[in-house]
Amino acid sequence: MEAQLSRPLMALRLIFLLCFFSALARCCRFLAAEAAPTLVTRLPGLDGALPFRLETGYVIVDEEKGSELFYYFIESEGDPRRDPVVLWLTGGDRCSVLRALLFEIGPLKIIGEPYNGTIPRLRYHPYSWTKVASILFVDSPVGAGFSFSRNPTGYHVGEVSSSLQLKKFLTKWSTEHPYYIANHFYIGGDSAGGKIVPFLAQKISEDIEARVRPLINLKGYLVGNPGTGESIDFESRVPFLHGMGIISDQLYETIMEHCHGEVYTNPKTALCAQASDRFDRLYDEIYRPHILFKKCVYASSGTNDGSIERKILKEEAGVLKHPPPRLPMDCHNYGTYLSYFWANNNITRDALGIKKGSKDEWVRCHEGDLPYSFDIKSTIKYHRNMTLKGYPALVYSGDHDSAVPFLGTQSWVRSLNFPIVDEWRAWHLDGQSAGFTITYTNNLTFATVKGGGHTAPEFQPERCLAMFRRWVCREPL
Known part of the structure; x- marks a missing residue:
């Protein structure tokens, strides 16, 4: 029983x-x-299917805290099996790499037209660097763009820790994408991203020497209008603005005589303090990323007293908790304003494969509202180390940038004391000078981009594509 x-x-x-x-x-x-990963075939705002292969996805870089970096991988429009792969990092205060994709070196652009409540339209960008390379755009550090952490402490990172997370990202991503392992690999970035690039490159080179797998096929790196952490980044603004006719001879001479490089720190004398104040007032008259462009006064719901302006912005921004500054149409960065409405649209987020509940809102940059340690004090030693190891490096500057002027960049490049192998000369596009360049031993190239600003490809896309194409193909500029 x-x-x-x-x-x-x-x-x-x-x-x-x-x-x-x-x-x-x-x-x-x-x-x-x-x-x-998500294979994206269509994007809202663009008519028809994407004319290139776009993959998006997340990579966990801190299992304990649940920190994940979001990426956009755009395959080369040339020969993706042979063309190089570039990891691209953007600058700013925890800024989204989507800006680099849509406004600098990616194959799409936002059309600058009045916002009418619908999804902003996109167009194909003919001077994208994806013409000659596959580009891996990464939202880094954690918290930038669509990258997120399940544990709030995951946002407590700095330049060193976020660089190590990027190294972990690359190890995991390369393991999941073994068909790109043989491709030449480069690291690139601009502005504050230029501080991360040489440090990350050195860490990867150390793994290569230790035979840590997967072996990244690192072939060099490039930085545009890069920060170094050194005072020269900012002190060079004084001779630059003097040379451009923005500050007077008298003010320049006073600063040089009485400040001794202290104009951006703590002036130790009354004369230096007065000169610094005058300098700041004059500097505030221009659009810092490109001195020839119109300076736009941002009007946001939080800073403008006009009730009509607030009403318009509220209607346009809808449910956005952090509405973007409302810019006039003739501002160069009006597209930045539109990008908020494109990236925060649910159709866009679904198309990109954004995880539900990961980020309630996309913002272009987190301006000091998340903790971040600036613990790479100087990158110059990493530039020296990498170039002495034989890795080619391209350091370029838009020559109309007053944020990190080319004078300061040129100065620290010279301070490496490498012998010159190709004297200062013009480089050309269509028979005209597109900038000026000098090449040193150890495969180090410095170049200016004529008419370029702080993010040079944003202002001179055709010239920057020509520069990148020649350099990555190992041709002289």
């Missing part, structure tokens, strides 16, 4: 176990699918 009762019971248990493991398998398949 007991045996007869046990058989049905065993059968029930077997059915239960089968159901349990079946449900578990379905759950695991769901989780795996959720973590898988």
Whole structure:
């Protein structure tokens, strides 16, 4: 009798176990699918299918805190099996790399037209660097763009820790994309991203020397209008603005005589303090990323007293918690204003595969509202180390940038004391000078981009594509 009762019971248990493991398998398949990259074939605002291959996804860089970096990978429009792969990092205060994709070196641009409540339109960009390379755009550090952390402490990072997270990102991404391992690999970035690039490059080179797998096929790096952490980045503004006719001879001479490089720190004398104040007032008259462009006064709901302006902005921004500054149409960066409405649209987020509940709102930059340590004090030693190891480096500057002027960049490049192998000369496009360049031993090239600003490709896309194409193809500029 007991045996007869046990058989049905065993059968029930077997059915239960089968159901349990079946449900578990379905759950695991769901989780795996959720973590898988998204192949994006269409994007809102662009007519038709994408004319290039776009993959987006997340890579966990801190398992304990649940920190994930979001990326956009755009395959080369040339020969993706042979063309190089470039990891691109943007600058700013925890700024989204989407800006680099849409306004600098990516194959799409936002059309600058009055916002009418619908998704901003996109167009194809013919001077994208994806013409000659596959580009891996990464929202870094954690918190930038669509990157996020499940544990709030995951946002407590700095330049060093976020660089190490990027190294972990590359290891994981390369393991999941083994068909790109043989491609030449470069690291690039501009502005504050230029501080991360040489440090990250050195860490990867150390892994290569230690034979840590997967072996990244690192072939060099490039930085545009890069910060170094050194005072020269800012002190060079004084001779630059003097040379451009923005500050007078008298003010320049006073600063040089009485400030001794202290104009941006703590002036130690009354004369230096007065000169610094005058300098700041004059400097505030221009658009710092490009001195020839119109300076736009931002009007936001939080800073403008006009009730009509606030009403318009509220209607346009809708449910955005951090509405963007409302800019006049003739501002160079009006597209930045439009990008908020494009990136925060639910259709866009679905198309990009943004995880539900990961980020309630995309913002271009987090201006000091998340903790971040500036713990790479100077990058110059990393530039020296990498170039002495033989890795080619391209350091370029838009020559109309007053934020990190080319004079300061040219100065620290010279301070490396490498012998010159190709004297200062013009480089050309279509028979005209496109900038000026000098090449040193150890494959170090410095170049200016004529008419370029702080993010040179944003202002001179055709010239910058020509510069990048020649350099990455190992041709002289």
